[in-house]
Amino acid sequence: MKGLIWTYLIGALFVLAILSVLSYGFGAGYVYVYWRDWQLQTTVWASIFVIAILGFVLQLLWISVKRYLSREQRKLETVFDFKNLHPYEQLGVIWLLDAAQDQHAFIDRIFTQSGLLKGIVESKLLSRQGHYTQALNALNHTAPMAFELAELQRIEIFLALHDTEKALTHLEFLQQHQLSPWLKDIEQSYRQKITEYWGRLALQQSWLYLRSLQYGHLDAQTRDLWLQQVLTQFEDASVDDLYALQQRYLELEQEIQTRPYSSKVLWLKLLSRMPEMSIQHERLALHLLREQFDRDVFYLWFQQQLLKQAPDYADIETKIEEMEQTYLSQPILSFAKWYVYEATERHAQADALLTLYPDNVLMSYLRIKAKIKDNDELVQQLNLIFENDANFIQFKI
Numbered sequence: 001m002k003g004l005i006w007t008y009l010i011g012a013l014f015v016l017a018i019l020s021v022l023s024y025g026f027g028a029g030y031v032y033v034y035w036r037d038w039q040l041q042t043t044v045w046a047s048i049f050v051i052a053i054l055g056f057v058l059q060l061l062w063i064s065v066k067r068y069l070s071r072e073q074r075k076l077e078t079v080f081d082f083k084n085l086h087p088y089e090q091l092g093v094i095w096l097l098d099a100a101q102d103q104h105a106f107i108d109r110i111f112t113q114s115g116l117l118k119g120i121v122e123s124k125l126l127s128r129q130g131h132y133t134q135a136l137n138a139l140n141h142t143a144p145m146a147f148e149l150a151e152l153q154r155i156e157i158f159l160a161l162h163d164t165e166k167a168l169t170h171l172e173f174l175q176q177h178q179l180s181p182w183l184k185d186i187e188q189s190y191r192q193k194i195t196e197y198w199g200r201l202a203l204q205q206s207w208l209y210l211r212s213l214q215y216g217h218l219d220a221q222t223r224d225l226w227l228q229q230v231l232t233q234f235e236d237a238s239v240d241d242l243y244a245l246q247q248r249y250l251e252l253e254q255e256i257q258t259r260p261y262s263s264k265v266l267w268l269k270l271l272s273r274m275p276e277m278s279i280q281h282e283r284l285a286l287h288l289l290r291e292q293f294d295r296d297v298f299y300l301w302f303q304q305q306l307l308k309q310a311p312d313y314a315d316i317e318t319k320i321e322e323m324e325q326t327y328l329s330q331p332i333l334s335f336a337k338w339y340v341y342e343a344t345e346r347h348a349q350a351d352a353l354l355t356l357y358p359d360n361v362l363m364s365y366l367r368i369k370a371k372i373k374d375n376d377e378l379v380q381q382l383n384l385i386f387e388n389d390a391n392f393i394q395f396k397i
Contacts, residue, residue, distance in 0.1 A: 012052060116143050123153050132157050148180060148190065155197050164205040168212055171197060175214040195219055202226040206233055210244035220260065227266035234273055245270065246277055253280065257287055264288055265297060272300050278308075286319075293327040302336045306343075313344050331360040338366050361386075 023029065029044030111121040119142035126135035135157055142150040151174050158167035174194060183190055199222035202209040206229045218226060230245070237245070249256070249267065256267055264284065271281035285301035288294065305316050317340050324333050334353050341350035354370060357363040365386055372378040 015048060015052075116146050117149070119143075120146055120149050120153055123150075123157075127153070127157050127160065132161055145180065145182070148174065148177070148183060152190075152193055152197070159197060159200050159204065162204060164201055164208050167197070167201050168208060171201065172212060172214050175217065198222075199226075203229060206230050207237060207241040207244070210241065210248055220263065224263050224266060227263065227270065231266065231269055234270070242274065246274060249277070249280060257284070261288065261291065265294070268297060268300060272304065278304060289323065293323065293330060295330075295332050298323070298330075298332055298336070302339075306339065311343070313340050316340055331357040331362050335362040335366060 023044075031040075031042050031044055031047045033040040108122060108125060111117050114121075119138050119140075123135040123138040126132075126138060136154065139150045139154055151170055155167050155170050155174075158164070158170065171194065179187055179190065195217055198209075198217045199219065202218060202222065203225060206226060209226065249271070256264060265288065268281065268284050268288065271277045271284060274281075281304060282301065285297055285304070288297045289301065302316070305311055317337065320333055320336055320340070324330070327333070334356050338350050338353045341347070341353070351370070354363065354367050365382070368382055369379060372382065
């Protein structure tokens, strides 16, 4: 359709140029048509314009009718052999059945004539069979215009080989590479593919991902999986890994605060393991507690406050009281105030808190601890009992 329109437009410009030259000094010409009782008087320019429009409309109608008849005839045909299908129909059947794994020879034969995609398709088929070295060699003969597609295939091979260093290098290059104009119509799919590869790399080598110069390209689900993996592998991190993690958070701090609650909690847990990030930890914890109350988040904040060399008990108490006004009937707030009262030697007020929430496990812990607080060995055993409960928080205060 576009070809037909361009043909008519170019033809119209060509005819317009000729008529302009021929009409120079002689006017637009005159046409008189008399047929039966019909008369038509017009210029040569107008008559040619009308004829062109009628020709264009008739050609569109002919193409539409031809396509319709061909499609209807195709519906009625009886197909006995897969080879009798049109190549695009054969590819469509393979795509619908996800049968590319079984039709390597056919697909390779179809794309043999494609100078643009031949090497890439060949590499894709070889990599699916596990022939990664041959697949990489096939990419060396791809057309320059298919550079991005060849790079995507190369990255997929490196990830399959767990060669994440090379995958990272090529991903960073593609991330900042200007997309070829012919791929603009499918840019969203192209970007989604790159995002998928970033996710695979991040989950293969969690700490290596932090070394990337480009970031912010994981989808929400993969990003949370990556954070969970970093948490589980935290003890294996090197000094450089931890520094990279700190820098990543500092660069993304404002953006992280706009992410889903669960993602921010994962970052908070990471920050709680890095003493040098205590300011950022407190800021994020208070942000989360203003958004909604979460017992674990509150405990992470409260624990950090008490583990400081010189806890500011007045500020801690003020913030707890503000939370009590916003979030009613939260036993952990009374639990925290007991520690503040004890630390500031307001024992009577601390004892008064022990009468609250008789069925709550946190307050039960405090009631037992208050009875045996002079016996360090019994207190340690009490903590051990509670810490062995997976649903309970770890006592470090």
